[in-house]
Amino acid sequence: MPKYFFHTEGRDEYLDEEGLELESHQAARIEAARMLGEMLRDNAHAFWTARSLKLVVSDASGMILFALDLSGIESPAVRRLRVGG
DSSP, rough: OOOHHHHHHHHOOOSSSOOOOSSSSSHHHHHHHHHHHHHHHHHHHHHHHEEEEEEEEEETTTTEEEEEEEEEOEEEEEEHHHHHH
């Protein structure tokens, strides 16, 4: 079974040195979406501080296979309300 590595970029960077053995590229895509959801659930406050979270998936050779990139953007109207404008 191929091994996939799930690295995070953003406010807190993490280099996955262990990886996961998964049956296929599709299984790695599903696992990446699940992981990103868990990271967002467990660190929602930190996400809004950094306003971005990126999960990069590579194979055993280090080649990047795909990435999930999540960004939070507030409307300019909301920003004006917070500063009293």
